[in-house]
Amino acid sequence: MSQYKKLVFLHHPLLQMPRPILCTIDSSAIRHNIQVIKNLNPAAHCMAVVKANAYGHHINHVFQGLGAADSLALLEIENARQLRDLGWSKPITLLEGCFEQADIEQAMLLGCDWVIHSLGQLSQLELNSTLLRQTGHKPLIYLKVNTGMNRLGLALGQVESAVARLNHLVEKYDLPAPVLMTHFANADVSLEDKPPITPQEQYDFLHSVLPQGWRVSLANSAGALNWPSLAGQVIRPGISIYGATPGPKTAREYGLLPAMALTSEVISIQHLNPGDFVGYGSRYQANSVQTIAVVACGYADGYPRHAPDGTPVWIAGKICPLAGKVSMDMLTVDVTSHGAVQIGDSVELWGSYLPVDVVAEASGTIGYELLCAVAPRVPFESKDLCGDEV
Ligand SMILES: *Cc1c(COP(=O)(O)O)cnc(C)c1O
DSSP states (O other), X not given: OTTOOOOOOOOOTTSOOOOSOEXXXXXXXHHHHHHHHHXXXXXXXXXXXXXXXXXXXXXXXXXXXXXXXXXXXXXXXXXXHHHHHHTOOSOEEXXXXXXXXXXXXXXXXXXXXXXXXXXXXHHHHHHTHXXXXXXXXXXXXXXXXXXXXXXXXXXXXXXXXXXXXXXXXXXXHTOOOOEEEOOOSSTTSOGGGXXXXXXXXXXXXXXXXXXXXXEEEOOOHHHHHHOGXXXXXXXXXXXXXXXXXXXXXXXXXXXXXXXXXXXXXXXXXXXXXXXXXXXXXXXXXXXXXXXXXXESOOGGXXXXXXXXXXXXEEETTEEEEBOSOOOSSOEEEEOTTTSXXXXXXXXXXXXSSSOHHHXXXXXXXXXXXXXXXXXXXXXXXXXXXXXXXX
């Protein structure tokens, strides 16, 4: 911990001193995490999920680490275009399919594959058979089945006729054999906790309607990490490639490395007497002589406003408890037991020293939400431990 390097910010006499907050993205961690997941699922095609601008990491900052994936998946067609512009030539899958006519045309132009999760989307594809004939692109279709999640997907009873219609297009336009897909509801829950629907049950439902010659895709990160034998031929890890996990084990226990570090600095120190309060609503009250470090990160940077007193914050080598309500631009931390905290000391809100999942759990949410919510005003920087700064 002691060799943690102090962040170096860009200083120039003509530039204003920037606010000391930074989000550093390590694409070599992404590369490592994809390999960890592939090692657990050696026979599967690994489709890494980069929706929501790579779970808040920014596609351009993670791009260098994505090469180990066999394909990428997202929802937003403009980010599919960004991936092609960055030079991604392997498959891209649109996870919620095409929303409107323009999307089918764009998806064909960008050489995307896509999910069909409703009969309406299947009809939409049939109406576009001229496009299939005219363009050289032959999309791989993922037909999504509802096996108990009850969000997207065809009912089991709808699958047989939909498969017949899709197989007709596949033969007529020489498309690749489709993939039958579903989504696990409880792959992160231990069986001892008796989930209402188990991965095995969803696997069995899917296989009860599996057409000959089709592959299957079931696993998100939790499925790929905890149930490789049920994951299917195409796995779809998202959160795990960023080094966080839905559980039940910790990211470190799975061998995953965090790709994001949200860091800041101590900008003020307050010395409290017993009975003194801190921050809005005077939520925190000192019961002894205490030292409070004020950190330049607030909810307008994406830190969870609902974080309670005691939420861990890493300050210059030590984990200290949040003390007082998080405000828009600052948060306050009890560093009484730390000893020697000074203005300018490094702070990690989450990252290598403090897993995002730990901060999320303390503040009543999940790592996904914190990673996706880093605010636009926070500057991002890429770092690749292989040496090259991007
Ligand atoms: C987001 C998403 C995933 C990835 O889920 P994680 O829990 O982040 O691994 C997989 N499949 C589909 C269809 C998704 O929408």
